[in-house]
Amino acid sequence: MDQKENLHFVGNQILLILFVILLALIIFAIGLMVGYGVIGDGSNIWAILSPEKWQELIGKFTGK
Template structure:
């Protein structure tokens, strides 16, 4: 019975690891796209909440 719980826990940890890696690669892609393809600014500035508020306001018209 305990072997089944270990398998389920291992699967959940694997899913968590995959989601974490997806977030890391998304952040890296955003930084590369913003600094290389975009205006060439600081790559870390795309991860700031203030930048996302300005982007959302630009697209929603607020």
Template sequence: MNSGWKYVRNQLAFLLLLALLGLVFLALGLMIGYSFIGEGKDPLSVLSWDKWQSIINKFTGK
């Protein structure tokens, strides 16, 4: 019975690791894309809330 819970725990840990790696690679891709294609000033600025708010406002017309 205990081995069943161990398997579930390992699978959940694996999914959590995959989600975390996905977020890290998404952030890296955004930073690289923003620095080459975008304004190219500060790659970390694409991760700021103000930048995303301006991007959302451009698409929604606000």
């Protein structure tokens, strides 16, 4: 019974960690969209989440 309780505890902790990571990613994405839409050009807040925009940004920083 003790091993089952330990496994349940570990499972709960892993779920909590995954929830916190997911929440952090969502908050990060919202922050990117607000920053890009308000501080940036503001044309399309969803554009910051596209791979093309990230390739453009990385290219600006790396010079490629």
